[in-house]
Amino acid sequence: MSGKTAGSVKAQDVRSQETREKLLEGALRTLVEQGITKASARAIATTAGVNQALVFYHFGSVDELLAAACRHGAERRVARHRERLRSVGSLTELLAFGREMHEEEREAGHVALLGQLLAGAQAHPLLAPATAAGLDLWITEIEEVLVRVLAETPLAEFTDPAGLARAVAASFVGLGLYEGVDPAGAESAFAALEQLGALMAAVEELNPVARRAVTYTLRRQGGRGR
Numbered sequence: 001m002s003g004k005t006a007g008s009v010k011a012q013d014v015r016s017q018e019t020r021e022k023l024l025e026g027a028l029r030t031l032v033e034q035g036i037t038k039a040s041a042r043a044i045a046t047t048a049g050v051n052q053a054l055v056f057y058h059f060g061s062v063d064e065l066l067a068a069a070c071r072h073g074a075e076r077r078v079a080r081h082r083e084r085l086r087s088v089g090s091l092t093e094l095l096a097f098g099r100e101m102h103e104e105e106r107e108a109g110h111v112a113l114l115g116q117l118l119a120g121a122q123a124h125p126l127l128a129p130a131t132a133a134g135l136d137l138w139i140t141e142i143e144e145v146l147v148r149v150l151a152e153t154p155l156a157e158f159t160d161p162a163g164l165a166r167a168v169a170a171s172f173v174g175l176g177l178y179e180g181v182d183p184a185g186a187e188s189a190f191a192a193l194e195q196l197g198a199l200m201a202a203v204e205e206l207n208p209v210a211r212r213a214v215t216y217t218l219r220r221q222g223g224r225g226r
Contacts, residue, residue: 020058022048027069032109036120039066067130070117074134077110078141085141090149092197094142098172099190111176118177135173139165154212 026048030039033047041062045052059065081101088094105111114131121128143165150156171193179186 016058019050019054022050023055023058023065024069024072026050027065028073028113031066031069031116031120032113036116036124039120063124063126066120066124067126070127070130070134073110073113074137077105078137082141085145088145088149090197090201091146092194092201094145094149094168095193095197098168099194102172102176102190106176106179111179114173115177115180118173135169139169142168 023044026044026046027039030044030047034043039062041052041055044062044065045055055062055065059068081097084097088097102111117127117131117134121131139162143161146159146161146164146168150159150161171189175186175189178189
């Protein structure tokens with residue numbers, strides 16, 4: 001293959017990737033601005049600024065594009081917050097970070113986007129596994145934090161970090177959606193989570209004798225380490 005031909009192929013690949021990126025971003029914007037019911041090939045292509053036929057050329061169908069956009073958006077958001085998550089040193093910090101991240105995600109329209117994806121999963125079968133995979137990216141990061149911050153606490157042997165990570169993620173997803181219909185109720189729930197973090201901080205500050213007493217009590221009550 002000549003240098004000129006190789007250069008042309010490379011340029012074509014770059015343009016193809018740029019088009020895919022435009023379509024992915026266009027799909028996400030369409031979901032946020034118009035909702036899942038308006039996320040047609042025409043609407044997405046118009047938002048992306050490309051020809052409608054390119055939706056099918058690059059992704060095969062609108063559902064395939066929406067599923068790919070879901071994964072793309074989740075990967076991008078997790079990458080944005082990964083460094084901060086890995087610096088979290090306590091459950092209190094994790095809950096505080098979750099609150100801050102929720103505010104940022106809401107302002108950016110990503111809470112609304114998640115609501116559209118969850119609603120659309122009922123009618124668009126490909127969206128359900130894609131949305132679950134996106135949430136799993138968050139859950140993996142949260143689980144790593146929980147394993148780290150609980151390791152030196154009396155609760156370490158009585159908790160399931162994987163299950164707890166899913167519970168934390170589900171709580172924030174649910175509160176994000178709940179906030180849209182009852183802001184005061186969601187605020188109260190966020191405050192309750194912060195109180196939980198404060199209780200955990202108190203446990204972490206116990207002296208060794210008190211920690212052993214807490215551990216002994218948990219074991220007597222049937223904790224996992226019994």
